[in-house]
Amino acid sequence: MIGIIGGTGLENSELISNPQKIRVTTIYGEPSSEILTGEMFGHKIALISRHGQKHTITPTNVNNRANITALKELGCDMIIATTACGSLRENIKPGDFVLADQFIDFTKHRSSTFFDSFEPGQMQHCQMAEPYSKELRKRIEIAAQKLNITLHNSGTVITIEGPRFSTKAESNMFRMWGADMINMSTATETILANEAGIPYAVIAISTDYDCWKDDEEPVSIDIVLGNFQKSVEALIKLIVETIQLI
Numbered sequence: 001m002i003g004i005i006g007g008t009g010l011e012n013s014e015l016i017s018n019p020q021k022i023r024v025t026t027i028y029g030e031p032s033s034e035i036l037t038g039e040m041f042g043h044k045i046a047l048i049s050r051h052g053q054k055h056t057i058t059p060t061n062v063n064n065r066a067n068i069t070a071l072k073e074l075g076c077d078m079i080i081a082t083t084a085c086g087s088l089r090e091n092i093k094p095g096d097f098v099l100a101d102q103f104i105d106f107t108k109h110r111s112s113t114f115f116d117s118f119e120p121g122q123m124q125h126c127q128m129a130e131p132y133s134k135e136l137r138k139r140i141e142i143a144a145q146k147l148n149i150t151l152h153n154s155g156t157v158i159t160i161e162g163p164r165f166s167t168k169a170e171s172n173m174f175r176m177w178g179a180d181m182i183n184m185s186t187a188t189e190t191i192l193a194n195e196a197g198i199p200y201a202v203i204a205i206s207t208d209y210d211c212w213k214d215d216e217e218p219v220s221i222d223i224v225l226g227n228f229q230k231s232v233e234a235l236i237k238l239i240v241e242t243i244q245l246i
Helices: 064-074 134-147 168-177 186-195 221-245
Strands: 002-005 017-022 035-040 043-048 078-087 097-099 102-106 156-160 181-183 200-208
Touching: 002 064, 035 064, 043 064, 064 186, 078 134, 078 186, 078 221, 097 134, 097 221, 102 168, 102 186, 134 200, 134 221, 156 168, 156 186, 181 200, 186 200, 200 221
Parallel strands: 002 043, 002 078, 078 200, 102 156, 156 181
Antiparallel strands: 017 035, 035 043, 078 181, 097 200
């Protein structure tokens, strides 16, 4: 089964056959939304809307542990996530897609592990040197080439707490740290997917230049939503083509 986290544009997609919405409860509580299950190209699909179906859940309050646990309990053996990001690099333009290969976690208030304690003699320290599935990333890269979609095949995404956007000082600091994109969502999700042993990849959609670029208007929610909507159709095509290649 393939898990999809993000949801925008796919919840009502006619491409998913035998759609059914199910409610799941985990030991960490309920996931962000009902889970849309169905089939696509012979694969079972389970889709979660990260911020709820009406985008009412703030970044800090997304129940990432419940989301990942729900997908694992349903039998997902891989996860494809999507995220809107601000670009921290001149060459990553609004409308471009980026396939993250590294992340920096700059969040402060989130539960980012399943291990609240260790059993005696059973310490659990998850490797995180290569947090994104190389196999999944390769499939997405091939799909983008087939569709002639502009895709940067590597990039470091920094996740901030939100819901506020960065100051210019922070934005420039993140650039100096080597971050290529900025969002408020995926670092915790990435960590938990790795701890759960589920291969995970994230497709980032560049929507703006954050606030570091002096000749561009600083990021606002209207800019993010406007540019994201322009990319939804291409994003759906990319996910569908990727699933067809799996």
